[in-house]
Amino acid sequence: MRCPYCGFNDSKVVDSRINETNDVTRRRRECLECNRRFTTFEKLEEIPLTIIKKNGEREPFSRTKLLNGVLRALVKRQVAREQVEQIVDDIEANLRNEFKNEVESKELGDRVLKVLRQVDKVAYIRFASVYKEFKDLEEFTQELKNLK
Ligand SMILES: [Zn+2]
Numbered sequence: 001m002r003c004p005y006c007g008f009n010d011s012k013v014v015d016s017r018i019n020e021t022n023d024v025t026r027r028r029r030e031c032l033e034c035n036r037r038f039t040t041f042e043k044l045e046e047i048p049l050t051i052i053k054k055n056g057e058r059e060p061f062s063r064t065k066l067l068n069g070v071l072r073a074l075v076k077r078q079v080a081r082e083q084v085e086q087i088v089d090d091i092e093a094n095l096r097n098e099f100k101n102e103v104e105s106k107e108l109g110d111r112v113l114k115v116l117r118q119v120d121k122v123a124y125i126r127f128a129s130v131y132k133e134f135k136d137l138e139e140f141t142q143e144l145k146n147l148k
Helices: 063-073 081-099 105-119 121-131 137-147
Strands: 011-018 024-031 037-043 050-052 058-060 102-104
Touching (some): 063 081, 063 105
Antiparallel strands (some): 024 037
């Protein structure tokens, strides 16, 4: 790391600290030439997560889109916004951990359904009806039966 004061190319780390969310490391460095101190921040580069849609198209994962989808299903249900945020964060974190960079929209939808099924049955059915695109009442009724 180049010293911002004298431009010298070598420094030593005198202190290293990680932030509360564990994703940024702050390093205090000392220039080996002029001995002045400066700070650098090290952050993991976020790996982009791609969603493969049913028609084969690809789009970048959007937390906002996922959050809105789940919120829509939970309209007027007794689930705190905080819990919804947590659900979305967990789903995203799990996908990133397991799939690295690509995931089918079906997989994503199934995960949301799995969580909603435990959290709120009405929201589950709402989400399923949008996501599974029930073609007729028959399919919808079948899903209700499965739920019971
Ligand atoms: Zn220096």
